[in-house]
Amino acid sequence: MKDxxxxxxxxxxxxxxxxxxxxxxxxxxxPLKISDIDRNALEEAARLKGLLGGKVYAISVLSWGPVRARxxxxxxxxQEALAKAADEAYLIEEEEILPTDQAIVASAIAALMKSKGxxxxxxxxxxxxxxxxTSQVPARVAAKLGYSFVGHVNKIIEVKGDKVVVERDxxxxxxxxxxxxxxxxxxxxxxxxxxxxTLIQIRMASKKPLHVLSAKDIGFTSRPARSIEEMxxxxxxxxxxxxxxxxxxxxxxxxxxxxxxEGVLR
Amino acid sequence: MIMVVSQAPEDVGELLAVARKLGEPFVLxxxxxxxxxxxxxxxxxxxxxxxxxxxxxxxxxxxxxYGELRPQLILGPSTKNVRDGLALLxxxxxxxxxxxxxxxxxxGSYVRYSRGFMSERVIMTAKVPKPAVLLLKQKAVEPxxxxxxxxxVEVSSEQQGVKLxxxxxxxxxxxxxxxxxxVIGVGRGFKSKEDIQLAFELAKALGGQVGATRPIATxxxxxxxxxxxxxxxxxxxxxxxxxxxxxxxxxxxxxxSDAKVIVAINKDKAAPIxxxxxxxxxxDLYKTLPVLIAKLKRQ
Ligand SMILES: Cc1cc2nc3c(=O)[nH]c(=O)nc-3n(C[C@H](O)[C@H](O)[C@H](O)COP(=O)(O)OP(=O)(O)OC[C@H]3O[C@@H](n4cnc5c(N)ncnc54)[C@H](O)[C@@H]3O)c2cc1C
Numbered sequence: 001m002k003d004x005x006x007x008x009x010x011x012x013x014x015x016x017x018x019x020x021x022x023x024x025x026x027x028x029x030x031p032l033k034i035s036d037i038d039r040n041a042l043e044e045a046a047r048l049k050g051l052l053g054g055k056v057y058a059i060s061v062l063s064w065g066p067v068r069a070r071x072x073x074x075x076x077x078x079q080e081a082l083a084k085a086a087d088e089a090y091l092i093e094e095e096e097i098l099p100t101d102q103a104i105v106a107s108a109i110a111a112l113m114k115s116k117g118x119x120x121x122x123x124x125x126x127x128x129x130x131x132x133x134t135s136q137v138p139a140r141v142a143a144k145l146g147y148s149f150v151g152h153v154n155k156i157i158e159v160k161g162d163k164v165v166v167e168r169d170x171x172x173x174x175x176x177x178x179x180x181x182x183x184x185x186x187x188x189x190x191x192x193x194x195x196x197x198t199l200i201q202i203r204m205a206s207k208k209p210l211h212v213l214s215a216k217d218i219g220f221t222s223r224p225a226r227s228i229e230e231m232x233x234x235x236x237x238x239x240x241x242x243x244x245x246x247x248x249x250x251x252x253x254x255x256x257x258x259x260x261x262e263g264v265l266r
Numbered sequence: 267m268i269m270v271v272s273q274a275p276e277d278v279g280e281l282l283a284v285a286r287k288l289g290e291p292f293v294l295x296x297x298x299x300x301x302x303x304x305x306x307x308x309x310x311x312x313x314x315x316x317x318x319x320x321x322x323x324x325x326x327x328x329x330x331x332y333g334e335l336r337p338q339l340i341l342g343p344s345t346k347n348v349r350d351g352l353a354l355l356x357x358x359x360x361x362x363x364x365x366x367x368x369x370x371x372x373x374g375s376y377v378r379y380s381r382g383f384m385s386e387r388v389i390m391t392a393k394v395p396k397p398a399v400l401l402l403k404q405k406a407v408e409p410x411x412x413x414x415x416x417x418x419v420e421v422s423s424e425q426q427g428v429k430l431x432x433x434x435x436x437x438x439x440x441x442x443x444x445x446x447x448x449v450i451g452v453g454r455g456f457k458s459k460e461d462i463q464l465a466f467e468l469a470k471a472l473g474g475q476v477g478a479t480r481p482i483a484t485x486x487x488x489x490x491x492x493x494x495x496x497x498x499x500x501x502x503x504x505x506x507x508x509x510x511x512x513x514x515x516x517x518x519x520x521x522x523s524d525a526k527v528i529v530a531i532n533k534d535k536a537a538p539i540x541x542x543x544x545x546x547x548x549x550d551l552y553k554t555l556p557v558l559i560a561k562l563k564r565q
Contacts, residue, residue, distance in 0.1 A: 025388045131384055136353035142357065172436060173433050225394055231389070234387055239545065241544065243547045251549060256565075264506040265565075
């Protein structure tokens with residue numbers, strides 16, 4: 001029996017970016033949502049669970065504050081993890097570490113696992129979050145735990161004994177690797193097609209244990225080293241002249257006329 | 267001292283441009299080709315040569331040099347292998363790490379950097395204490411030229427548990443969409459690989475090239491990955507970008523934000539792409555494209 005942990009991040013939703021009056025990013029306006037690729041990690045956890053027979057834990061560290069304002073969004077992300085794959089979830093909500101940096105998130109995850117005695121054979125995560133997209137937390141967690149690490153996995157081909165065979169994707173090639181357990185894997189969006197949880201799964205999720213913990217609860221005292229000085233919105237305004245015209249001939253003629261005026265046609 | 271991790275001779279000029287402003291650089295060449303190591307040494311700095319291209323080996327070698335030489339900054343390109351190797355190093359020593367960095371400045375015992383955030387719709391500027399790992403975005407700075415001949419010494423890495431069983435090179439088209447004046451972006455609105463012929467016909471009529479969203483290139487493999495546009499693919503700045511059957515996800519749009527004019531064809535009036543377009547037609551691409559191609563041919 002091998003347990004699986006899945007790392008789930010509630011990220012700032014990059015589709016909803018508003019500029020404050022001073023040109024700054026109005027961060028409070030942007031809600032958190034589960035990071036897209038974490039859904040692929042959850043789908044893979046659900047698949048592997050059947051093969052490995054152990055428990056699945058979801059672990060999430062709230063990254064953006066204040067806790068009171070973000071609590072609902074982060075719990076929604078964790079509920080999705082419980083509905084899709086996890087038997088139990090751990091959520092760290094700590095005002096003192098907000099906004100987090102990636103070193104703090106990885107350290108908090110490692111501290112949580114230690115204090116709760118979690119020893120998963122496989123830790124799954126998305127290859128990048130949708131807000132910061134730095135692709136570093138999975139590798140950091142591996143280094144902290146002393147686990148093997150393989151990033152950007154397109155396919156988990158086989159689990160045999162204490163080894164896993166995976167396909168990894170980099171810019172110029174894909175490669176097949178055999179990696180020993182325990183292991184942290186970051187997955188790509190190509191690994192599967194995540195299905196939304198069913199109504200029954202969603203209902204079941206609300207009955208599963210969700211442990212909300214503070215830094216003190218896991219004996220964690222570190223604080224972020226990064227200080228964010230500025231967040232400026234990049235603006236490119238577009239004309240947004242949209243042609244809604246049932247007659248295709250007319251619609252195309254109108255478009256060509258506009259493009260001629262722009263001088264972008266040969 | 268600054269440790270510069272180079273994966274290819276093409277990255278080292280840009281990395282050194284930043285490194286020389288911040289301190290005394292030495293290079294860790296993460297590279298199996300001896301010729302390429304010579305090219306890296308031709309910038310005049312000492313080169314530690316790691317004969318491997320595995321991230322676990324990079325982690326081990328970088329960790330050794332970090333322990334012996336105590337660099338205050340570690341710079342590298344934002345490639346997957348370098349990210350993976352140096353994120354392990356950062357994790358082990360709790361060093362700050364940022365990738366796709368566009369600007370760096372020295373603040374004594376701190377370093378300040380800027381990078382895109384929220385699919386590059388926001389620029390974040392942050393300060394972190396040294397030592398830190400900063401991975402640069404490609405083409406963000408002017409590279410320095412070659413000059414001198416650096417000493418090359420071998421650096422070994424400890425054998426790690428990961429075993430390479432097989433490697434398959436990707437098939438690329440060799441088309442440089444970043445040089446094209448007109449680019450036709452193919453999205454999942456296309457129902458089959460064969461249908462992309464319509465996009466090629468439009469490209470021909472406009473004198474352009476065909477690009478793709480991520481799922482078209484990576485999941486479906488209907489087009490090669492070197493025409494994949496977006497935050498994790500190519501960034502292009504054509505005169506005219508045609509997004510066809512493309513929903514307009516922020517990760518895709520980050521790759522075309524510098525296009526002069528963006529045109530969208532999408533059957534869903536509510537698709538986000540229309541907010542990022544100059545001109546658009548709400549309509550089925552299968553009905554619109556044949557008419558558009560025919561009219562352009564006639565002109
Ligand atoms: C960290 C991260 C990085 C990413 N990096 C990238 C990246 O670099 N590049 C990238 O492209 N994506 C990237 N993505 C994926 C991105 O979020 C989107 O999933 C992707 O861009 C969507 O591709 P699409 O528009 O082709 O498909 P969809 O979102 O499925 O959109 C298809 C569109 O076609 C329209 N359509 C359907 N049929 C027709 C028809 N007959 N006629 C006209 N229109 C039609 C639909 O209305 C829809 O709007 C990334 C995601 C993450 C999480």
